[in-house]
Amino acid sequence: MQEIGRTEVPATHDHLKLVVLGATGATGLEVVRQAIEKGHSVTAFVRSPDRLGAFRKQITAKQGDLLDRVQLAQVIEGHDAVISAFGPRLPVSKCDAHLLSRFATALTAAMEQTAVRRVVVESVAFLFKDSIVPPAYLLGRLLFPKIVADSAAMEGVFERSGLEWTMVRPPELTNKPYTGRYRMREGHLPSFGFKVSRADVADCMIKLVESGSSIRKVVGVSN
Numbered sequence: 001m002q003e004i005g006r007t008e009v010p011a012t013h014d015h016l017k018l019v020v021l022g023a024t025g026a027t028g029l030e031v032v033r034q035a036i037e038k039g040h041s042v043t044a045f046v047r048s049p050d051r052l053g054a055f056r057k058q059i060t061a062k063q064g065d066l067l068d069r070v071q072l073a074q075v076i077e078g079h080d081a082v083i084s085a086f087g088p089r090l091p092v093s094k095c096d097a098h099l100l101s102r103f104a105t106a107l108t109a110a111m112e113q114t115a116v117r118r119v120v121v122e123s124v125a126f127l128f129k130d131s132i133v134p135p136a137y138l139l140g141r142l143l144f145p146k147i148v149a150d151s152a153a154m155e156g157v158f159e160r161s162g163l164e165w166t167m168v169r170p171p172e173l174t175n176k177p178y179t180g181r182y183r184m185r186e187g188h189l190p191s192f193g194f195k196v197s198r199a200d201v202a203d204c205m206i207k208l209v210e211s212g213s214s215i216r217k218v219v220g221v222s223n
Contacts, residue, residue, distance in 0.1 A: 014210065015039055015040060015041070016040045016041070016080045016081060016209065016210065017040070017041045017043070017078070017079040017080045018035055018040050018041065018042050018043070018079060018080065018081055018082070018083055018209065019043050019044075019045060019075060019076050019079045019081070019082045019083070019116075020032055020035065020042055020043070020044050020045075020082075020083050020084075020085070021045055021066055021082065021083070021084040021085070021086045021107070022066075022084055022085035022086030022087060022122075023044035023045070023046050023052065023085070024044075024046050024047075024048060024051035024052060025085055025086070025087065026173070026175065026198050027085040027122060027173065027198040027201055027202055028044075028085035028086070029052075029055070030178075030198050030199045030201070030202035031083055031085055031202040031205060031206065032044060032052070032055050032059060033055065033202075034178075034199075034202050034203060034206055035083075035206055036055070036058050036059065038206065038210075040206075041059075041060075042055075042058075042059040042060070043059065043060040043061075043062060043075060043079065044059055044060070044061050044062070045062045045063075045064060045066065045071075045072070045075045046061065046062070046063060046064075046066075047063065047064070047065070047066070048063075049061040049062075049063050062075050066086060066103060066106070066107075067102055067103060067106050068106065069105075069106040069107070069109040069110040069113075070110070072106055072107055072110035072111075073109075073110040073111075073113045073114055076110055076111060076114050076116050077114045077115070077116070079116055080116070080118065080209075081116065081118035081119065081120070081209045082107070082111065082116065082118070082119040082120070083119075083120050083205050083206065083209060084103075084107070084119065084120070084121045084122060085122045085202075085205070086100075086103055086122075087099075087100065087122065098150055098153070099150065100150040100151055100153065100154035101150055101153035101154050101156075101157060103154065104121075104153075104154040104155075104157035104158055105157055107119070108157055108158060108161040108163060111161075111163055112161065112162065112163070117162075117163050117164045118163075118164045118209060118212070118215075119158070119163055119164070119165050119166075120165070120166045120168060120205045120208050120209050121154075121158065121165060121166070121167055121168065122168050122170070122201065122205065123151050123154065123155055123167045123168065123169045123218075124144075124147060124148070124151045124169055124170070125169045125170055125171040125189050125193065125220060125222075126139065126141075126144060126147065126148045126151070126169075127148065127151060127152055127155065127169060127218075128169060128188060128189040128220060130188065131188070131189040131193075131220075134171065134189075134192075134193070134194050136171065136189055155167055155218075159216075164215045164216065165215070165216060166208050166214045166215060166216075166217055166218075166219060167217075167218045167219065168201065168204060168205055168208070168219050168221055169189065169218060169219065169220050169221070170196045170201045170220075170221050170222065171189065171193050171194055171195055171196060171222050172194060172195045172196075173195075173196065173197070173198050173201065174195050174196070174197050174198070175197070175198060176197040176199070177197065177199055178197065178199035178200060178202075178203060179197065179199075179200055179223065180200070180203060181200075181223065182196055182197075182200040182201075182203075182204060182221055182222060182223050183221070183222055183223070184204060184219055184220065184221050185219070185220045186214055186217050186218070186219055186220075187217070187218055187219075187220075188220050189220035189222060190220055190221075190222045192222075193220060193221075193222025193223075194222065195222065195223055196221055196222045196223045197223065200221070200223065201221060204219075204221045
């Protein structure tokens, strides 16, 4: 059961037109796969469409620069929502130190030029300062200070926008299969939330779009 506090996220099955950003990454590919299985229309805006593999025949693939707000606006127009699993490769290079905040600036500006307001964004659990087990913020500051700083800046850009955003903050991501037995909490990381599969994060992000829940909220998700 997916829980947000004690409230189950209501599932819907309406057909949606989704734009997926970061679609060639491990989480992004799961979002694409599951969205197709749920009957949604998917447009993937990516730098390298070839990396979408067999999915290219089932979706609309657009090639371009995710930091270009003009290109983003052209792709997003006419859709129902945006799901972003976009992020820098690890280890983070100097040129990518502010990649997420630059991306957020471009995406919010692009969406505000369109009629599309709903966006669900993958962030990091390291930003939960009140998490004790695990000590997410402390570990993030010690081990991944660049990611923590850039992710916080990214979230700030969305918070200052007029968009209907939701930040999904997972802890350590794994490549284990989908279970559907993950936990969600608004404003907090679930206790003992050490890991979660990318497949379950993808399911969580899609369900948040489908249900229209947790708007302008931060959500912790873990197995």
